[in-house]
Amino acid sequence: MIEFRTLSDSHPDLAHSPMLRAALLTLQYAQEHGAIGLTKTKAFKRVFVHWAVEHFDWPDSSAEEMFRYNKVINEYEFPPLEVLHYVLITLRLGRHFKGAFKLTKRGADLAQAPGKLFAELIPFFVLKLDHASYARFEERPFGKxxxxxxxxxxxxxxxxxxxxxxxxxxxxxxxxxxxxxxxxxxxxxxxxxxxxxxxxxxxxxxxxxxxxxxxxxxxxxxxxxxxxxxxxxxxxxxxx
Incomplete structure (x- = not known):
């Protein structure tokens, strides 16, 4: 059995989660700017993708390294953001409305609550997502x-x-x-x-x-x- 404990919003160990940090930054960005612009294919526009690359501090994907080879980066070229976008929409923390990503009431509440956001986000991301869907190989390992x-x-x-x-x-x-x-x-x-x-x-x-x-x-x-x-x-x- 797998059980995720409830952690307080101020718990110091939450700082170890890149996905939680990226989610908080994305939700807070949308909250501060009112929305995040979308392309015609409903991906985040490049202006936000570039901001995310610079601010997510993603392991093995530093902004310096990514911009060294690509001056222009699309959402699909930064897999953590593409996956996070899907998760936020699926969990109904955000929605697409008139060409923009806007927070739901629940998303706005969790934008300032790291412990509660972790409880919503991480069990779903780890246990429910099809990780082969965004990996380089379509093979799935045997097991659970x-x-x-x-x-x-x-x-x-x-x-x-x-x-x-x-x-x-x-x-x-x-x-x-x-x-x-x-x-x-x-x-x-x-x-x-x-x-x-x-x-x-x-x-x-x-x-x-x-x-x-x-x-x-x-x-x-x-x-x-x-x-x-x-x-x-x-x-x-x-x-x-």
Whole structure:
């Protein structure tokens, strides 16, 4: 079972969530400006996309890096914003009206309530969204969130690697340099990346023996926001 705990609006661990931060910024921008302009295809106009790239502080997508290769960026070229736009509309925190994105009353209320917005946004984003729909690969990993998150809760408690985590579910024979790379890519795109975007996991990268190794750690937000069946199996973290 997966249970998200209720966090206060001032809880410091909420700062670990890129998706929550992006949602708050988007809702507050729409509130301050009255609306966000839409293109004919109902995507956010470039003026807001550029603002989002500069202000979201998205992991591995710095404004400097993105504008280095593209002076003009559309919504679909910044996947976190495209996904967030869909989620906000689906949750009815905003709506399209006369060529603009406008907040609903509920969206306006949650724009100033990070804890309540997290409770609305993150469980839906992680557990309900089809993450393969915006990933580079259409493949979906075999499994379900209840199993994935309870196993990750134990395996990543003191840190692990992406490959070791994948092996805990699907066996040791898969790796990025053999035929199993597609399964690993699907797992990374549909499980690890959403949890990282939600702020529940964080990944660090290093080069070891000519290979890039991804380390996976639970964030403080994971520990404060989640209640899982495997919590009783965890060993306490050592304080140095």
């Amino acid at each position: 969130w209840d199993v994935w998150m309870n196993v990750i809760n134990v395996e990543a408690n003191l840190g692990t690697t992406e490959r070791e985590l994948f092996a805990a579910f699907y066996g040791q024979e898969h790796d990025w340099d053999n035929a199993g790379w597609r399964e690993m890519a699907a797992f990374s795109s549909c499980v690890l990346h959403p949890l990282e975007w939600a702020g529940l996991l964080v990944q660090t990268r290093e080069e070891r023996n000519g290979k890039h190794v991804h380390h996976v750690f639970k964030t403080p937000l994971w520990r404060s926001a989640l209640k899982l069946d495997t919590d009783e199996m965890l060993q306490p973290m050592k304080v140095q």
